[in-house]
């Protein structure tokens with residue numbers, strides 16, 4: 001059996017978008033078509049960055065999932081994605097069962113691209129639909145409309161691809177209970193095996209933070225939308241395995257994201273990406289890459305490399321694990337963090353007392369109250 005510490009996920013950040021959406025805090029810059037040369041240089045830099053990042057790990061590792069995120073990966077020339085994947089397989093060991101996901105933006109996809117992605121080994125597609133309501137899409141600053149989103153989904157269905165996720169946002173300014181109901185029902189009507197249904201939040205350093213949008217929803221309406229959504233998922237036999245993630249079957253769970261939530265190891269390559277590496281002495285390091293595309297392409301990949309303190313490890317472990325709707329085994333906490341249970345007993349006792357957790361000898365379990373007041377629960381572990 002392969003040691004869990006040697007199994008890694010690989011995230012590749014593609015830092016271009018056609019336009020910046022006002023709610024988005026992911027790192028991206030505007031894509032200019034004539035920059036194809038830059039795309040090629042970027043892919044070559046990614047490969048070099050990958051080799052350099054791998055050099056922090058002394059043993060052989062196994063890649064269990066690969067995720068092209070962004071930005072807008074579907075803006076990249078599909079041949080470059082194929083080239084990149086072939087090279088990666090020559091550099092390190094990629095498990096046969098590897099899950100390879102690409103995020104797709106409905107405004108930059110075609111059937112030809114999808115076919116090429118499949119031929120390159122992409123096995124999972126994540127479509128940034130966000131809403132089927134054109135008014136909501138406009139408020140979100142998206143370039144696509146409902147028809148584009150439906151076209152993108154239909155390309156996958158036509159090619160008999162069932163392993164796809166639809167991203168849907170709720171709590172969009174001006175959205176009614178009925179609008180949200182329609183969005184979710186429409187998404188479910190395509191029978192995706194995975195839906196990410198998440199609430200719009202106003203993030204720091206976004207246009208929405210600077211110029212607060214009109215008609216933000218009040219908590220009362222958000223709560224109604226949330227309860228309605230949970231009911232729709234359950235009526236349609238979708239299983240919630242994480243705060244925002246719903247699947248048709250357990251086998252459809254996104255392995256890449258699950259690895260983050262399990263506090264697994266991962267490598268991030270590309271501008272502003274993060275890596276988490278457990279060294280052979282059990283210390284955990286975090287590497288953050290350079291944000292600046294020009295500097296990154298010039299080979300200045302690293303922004304910071306830090307050993308994560310015990311205090312931060314405890315917080316990060318629970319920050320991720322509390323998102324999941326499953327038991328947290330105590331021995332797993334010890335194995336993944338290298339920290340003894342005795343060191344966190346006062347924190348756990350506080351969470352138990354407030355009714356956010358229950359426990360037995362082997363595991364902790366987050367209660368409904370814990371999920372509802374997740375931020376309060378996490379504050380205990382900061």
Ligand code: SF4
Pocket residue numbers: 016017018019020021024025026028070071072105128
């Ligand atoms: S939401 Fe997606 S398309 Fe919009 S700016 Fe962010 S990464 Fe780009």
